[in-house]
Amino acid sequence: MEKNVRIIISGGGTGGHIFPAVSIANALKKQHPDTEILFVGAEGRMEMQRVPAAGYRIIGLPVAGFDRKHLLKNIGVLVKLVRSQLKARKIIKDFKPHAAVGVGGYASGPTLKVAGSMGIPTLLQEQNSYAGVTNKLLAKQAAKICVAYEGMERFFDKNKIILTGNPVRQNLLDTKLSREEAVRSFGLDTTKKTVLIIGGSLGARTINRCVMQGLEKIKASGVQFIWQTGKFYIDEAKAAVRQAGELPMLYVTDFIADMATAYRAADLVISRAGAGSISELCLLEKPVILVPSPNVAEDHQTKNALALVNKDAALYVKDSEAADKLLDEAVKAVNQPETLKNLSTNIAKLAFRDSADVIATEVYKLALNYKDKHER
Numbered sequence: 001m002e003k004n005v006r007i008i009i010s011g012g013g014t015g016g017h018i019f020p021a022v023s024i025a026n027a028l029k030k031q032h033p034d035t036e037i038l039f040v041g042a043e044g045r046m047e048m049q050r051v052p053a054a055g056y057r058i059i060g061l062p063v064a065g066f067d068r069k070h071l072l073k074n075i076g077v078l079v080k081l082v083r084s085q086l087k088a089r090k091i092i093k094d095f096k097p098h099a100a101v102g103v104g105g106y107a108s109g110p111t112l113k114v115a116g117s118m119g120i121p122t123l124l125q126e127q128n129s130y131a132g133v134t135n136k137l138l139a140k141q142a143a144k145i146c147v148a149y150e151g152m153e154r155f156f157d158k159n160k161i162i163l164t165g166n167p168v169r170q171n172l173l174d175t176k177l178s179r180e181e182a183v184r185s186f187g188l189d190t191t192k193k194t195v196l197i198i199g200g201s202l203g204a205r206t207i208n209r210c211v212m213q214g215l216e217k218i219k220a221s222g223v224q225f226i227w228q229t230g231k232f233y234i235d236e237a238k239a240a241v242r243q244a245g246e247l248p249m250l251y252v253t254d255f256i257a258d259m260a261t262a263y264r265a266a267d268l269v270i271s272r273a274g275a276g277s278i279s280e281l282c283l284l285e286k287p288v289i290l291v292p293s294p295n296v297a298e299d300h301q302t303k304n305a306l307a308l309v310n311k312d313a314a315l316y317v318k319d320s321e322a323a324d325k326l327l328d329e330a331v332k333a334v335n336q337p338e339t340l341k342n343l344s345t346n347i348a349k350l351a352f353r354d355s356a357d358v359i360a361t362e363v364y365k366l367a368l369n370y371k372d373k374h375e376r
């Protein structure tokens with residue numbers, strides 16, 4: 001008989017944490033429709049909209065990130081952390097979860113710490129090839145740690161590690177559109193090569209600058225571009241395009257809701273090296289030039305990128321060299337079918353399928369085990 005299991009999923013901050021969290025929830029619901037799921041996020045962050053839009057309930061904690069550069073500013077952050085832990089304790093007492101999942105991001109720290117200290121089994125999902133501080137701290141209490149890269153024993157107890165890959169939104173894999181239909185949906189020319197430029201869920205300043213400074217080059221390239229700027233940069237980007245005059249080979253937007261169509265249209269992708277984007281590129285076998293962000297904790301995007309570059313599965317341009325090289329490299333690569341084919345073959349080998357299902361199965365096992373012991 002199906003037993004009603006309750007699970008908390010906590011974390012967020014950016015798409016890279018939220019999309020895997022929602023995918024795990026969907027997989028749990030698919031496997032065991034009676035599972036009750038509660039999300040715990042950070043007040044004011046992206047998850048507070050995205051999670052309800054995906055059909056799940058979320059409660060926000062007043063948590064904020066530590067300022068690693070200005071230590072004095074952290075007094076307020078510490079107060080918020082204590083308040084968050086108190087609120088997490090109340091949430092857990094009310095909801096009575098049988099397991100908790102942490103996907104990284106501010107909220108997962110207090111939630112998983114409190115859950116662990118109350119004896120509830122916890123599972124961590126580490127998306128990157130270099131473990132974040134929060135996950136390293138939470139790892140001691142965790143029952144299982146699902147990772148996406150080899151070699152994570154250098155951060156975590158190897159007996160707890162399961163190599164699952166990062167969950168990817170199912171609709172990315174389900175699209176039936178042809179390349180031509182996808183290209184047309186952006187108002188572009190189906191006879192031309194197309195480069196998709198993405199900067200992670202929030203956009204990437206360096207990549208945007210390269211495009212804005214390279215508009216004349218783009219005009220002359222014979223190639224067309226779909227450019228996602230991120231919401232902070234869209235006005236500046238649109239103004240630059242207006243000033244450059246007619247650019248029918250360039251589609252500009254702040255955010256692409258339908259990434260499946262954008263990937264389908266692309267012959268080559270230029271991307272930051274966020275873990276979510278990389279997992280998608282692997283599954284969709286897309287040739288990519290990675291430009292890791294140097295502004296993330298412990299420089300983890302460079303490590304993500306190198307895990308692919310070392311296997312000839314991606315091209316690599318350093319952030320500091322992007323202004324000089326990026327557009328030229330993209331135009332060159334997209335016109336070399338042999339290069340594109342090799343990149344596609346090699347990146348496909350790094351894909352993990354069924355990631356969300358495997359993680360959901362592990363969480364459910366932990367939860368059932370706890371429930372059997374405590375609710376007889």
Ligand SMILES: CC(=O)N[C@H]1[C@@H](OP(=O)(O)OP(=O)(O)OC[C@H]2O[C@@H](n3ccc(=O)[nH]c3=O)[C@H](O)[C@@H]2O)O[C@H](CO)[C@@H](O)[C@@H]1O
Pocket residue numbers: 014015016017019104127128198199200201202228254255256257259273274275276277278280293296300301
């Ligand atoms: C700046 C920052 O801190 N980035 C981190 C953040 O990634 P961040 O959320 O920026 O990026 P990811 O690459 O992990 O994920 C981006 C997600 O947003 C989607 N997308 C993107 C653009 C768009 O227009 N529409 C859209 O839907 C992508 O398809 C993808 O699913 O979490 C990741 C996972 O821990 C880390 O590896 C990144 O280093």
